[in-house]
Amino acid sequence: MKILLTGATGFLGGKLFAALLADGHSVRALVRPTSDLSSLPPPAAHGGALDLAYGDVTDCRSVLDAASGCHVILHAAALVEPWLPDPSKFISVNVEGLKNVLQAARETKSVEKIVYTSSFFALGPTDGRVADESQVHHEKFFCSEYEKSKLAADHVARQAASEGLPIVMVYPGVIYGPGKLTAGNVLAQLLIERFSGRLPGYMGYGSDKFSFSHVEDVVQGHIAAMHRGQPGERYLLTGENASFMHVFDMAAIITGTKRPSFHIPLWMVSMYGWVSVFFSRITGKLPLVSPPTVQVMRHQWAYSCNKAKVELDYEPRNLREGLEEMLPWLNSLGLINY
Known part of the structure; x- marks a missing residue:
């Protein structure tokens, strides 16, 4: 199959790109002219099995050109940040970008399926229970502009599915593992802060809960969704539900x-977040912790991936297995020491 992949230069997208090539697929990656391509293999290395299409998901024409002749579109591109000085970028990339991909799929006769990477944030907090794909975001409040944009994009995707577009929607949890140290790999970033001493205590008292998804498991979930996912269906690609306190304890044991x-009380972390945002506006460097980060941590995001296990043969590793892989990797790079 000829596959168009968006987001190939990101944390998840880069891993997905490599896995698709290893499976023998022909892959075209939509990349921006300004993207860092150092993590991608040169096109000549795979004998024509990959090529780069320069463009942007916010530019409908470039997405349409990139989709030409492709059978599947894997739309993994997204703006994943807890905070941005210009929140309108979340809508332009996460919502309008998806609309452009769907329009390209409608106009490209060769496209047989779209796999769209959403997020468990699009389904909302679970607070006290473990939810599944049937959960609908309450829309009473949003912890971050990212969450709001992913819900808006989810509405777009589900509407397209109701109109007969062959789209499969997948919802990863907190993705972690070896790979690019982007905002999409926040667990690695927090562990670096923890072992460096810049984050000397637990954030909060362990009442938070997140579903942690190892990046390689999420990649295999995407590939399974491409082959076996039913159009119009939603699949949670989540993993073990745990608090960040549990993660730090597990890291200490390993x-x-x-x-x-x-x-560290969350109100104090929030104050630090506001200070970080202030300096971010001066330096232009995005903060690791911001007020939206704290708002997210005030809630629980616990999800079950049983549907993906049954229909996609999704087999997520537990958190200890994932950390036993990631911590030595961080150590080998000199990013943490123990």
Whole structure:
């Protein structure tokens, strides 16, 4: 199959790109002229099995040109940040970008399926229960502009499905693992802060809960959705549900280091977030922790992936297995020491 992949230069997209090539598919990656392509293999390395189409998901014409002759579109491109000085970018990339991809699919006769990478944030907080694909976001409040944009995009995707477009929607949790250290790999970033001493305590008191998805499992879930996912269906590609306190404790056990000895109240983390945002506006460097980060941590995001297990043979590893892989990798790069 000829596959168009968006987001190939990102954390998840780069892994997906490599897996598709390893499976023998012909892949065309839509990349921006300004993108860092260092993580991508040169086109000549795969004998014509890959090529680069320069453009942007926000530019409908370039998406349409890139889709020409493709049988599947894997739309993994997204703006994944807890905070941006210009929140309108979330809509232009995450919502309008999806609309452009869907329009390209409608106009490209060769396209047989679209796999759209959403997020469990599009389904909303679960607060006290473990939810599945039937959950609908309450829309009473949003912790971040990213969450709001992913819900808006989810509405667009589900409307397209109701109109007969062959789209499969997948919803990863907090993706982690070896790979690019982008905002999409926030767990790696927090572990670096933890082991460097810049994050000396737990954030909060462990009442948060997230569904952690190892990047390689999510990649295989995407490929399974491409082959076996039913158009119009939604699949949670989540994993073990745990708090960040549990993650830090597990990391301490694996590395033989001490656990944090105190808790940092979320109100204090929020104050730090506001200060970080202030300096971000001056320096232009996006903060790791911002007020929306704290708002997210005030809630639980616990999800079941049973549907994907049954229909896609999705087999997520547990958190300990994933951390036992990621921590030595961070250590080998000199990003943490233990």
